[in-house]
Amino acid sequence: MSLILFETSSSSTAESLAADANTGSLWGVSLGTTTEVSQYSNFVLLELTQTRALSLTNVIPEGVDMSLMDMDPPSFTSADMNGKVWYLRGMS
């Protein structure tokens, strides 16, 4: 699975983007049923297949920035301590 982090101009825009992604489609790209979506402030994180991630990068609209795309994110085991902390913090 891959990760994409989008940054928008406002939290309301991020909420709208996340809502669209949760419907299973974003900017015309099907996200299937396995894509995970999370949003905080003006950031939206998608966990999705690499094919879908690359498809999304072709159609990012004006006003949305792709801050990061990770095609091979580390597992919890191989993550450094900062990664482990942020992973566990998100579960609280």
Added chain:
Amino acid sequence: MARTSPATTSTRTFPTRDAGGGGTPAGNKWTDWTVLPNDPTDGWTRRNGVYPGTPDAQYCDLAEDGDFLVVDLHGNGSKTTTSTELRMTGNTKKGVFLIRDQPIDVWAASGLARPTGHDFPRTHPEGFLIKLAVEFDTVAISGPASSPSDNGYGNVIQVDAGICVYDADQSGSPAIPANNRNLAGSLMKVTGNPATGGSSRVYKAGYNNYTGVSHVNTIWKSQSGYETTGNDTLVWHCGLQLPKRPALSNYLMSGAISSVNPFGDAMMASYTQSSSSDAFLDSKYLHFYLGFGAFNNAATAGQVRIKSIRYLIQPLVGRIPFVAA
């Protein structure tokens, strides 16, 4: 028992600084930049990305034009008959790679004897900081030479600068790297006319590796009002310690800086390279490279103008003393 200190009036002499760089015990403690040629045929090997069925010359011209290395990506222009994809992100390695013929030897480049048991080509990030810097013309990336406004003035055209990694000696003719074997700083044209636009999103800079890509906004010196403060250089840094736990990894940082505003902000993204996919330190051959292509499949054409390419390998004394070669 009383202690006496030397009088503050005692004279001290400082050794005269040696001319030139080197980083050897007999020379300066720093290393100067080494300039690489702008002529794409001088010590560089051109490799075309994975683009089945399309001969390379049809979609990209590389040439030294005066003081500049000029790269013209035609994309869907007159020289191609099929749709063109220049994407250099993710597992897609298209566009064009310009790779130095010879691998990096950090010890030899620094005039230092290679320690016993640390055979070539092994690098040692604890002992060497490696930088690669690409300074651009005033307008770094725009539309193609034939029509600079085409493709939105070169939107999503991207330049990468970093290293290709090989398991075997390339014998002076490096191949295009495997999917998980290139690590680079990256500059991307995003939107607007770079010669006049004042937006903070005209260019973005950061890194582009097989495993990921990250860019941050950067103001360029071609933009109105930023002629003396805007950035003009893409720089890639590699170095620091090599931690073993939880996984063998190394720290990389890259992005945009200004060559004329040396204490201005650096717009950077950082990346921890780990052994899970692209470790490059144990007996790997490292070659500096430049990549010319695009962030996604939407780019059709563009032009890149490079003023200078230079690298630096700075020895940092570690757990054993350096010995001159």
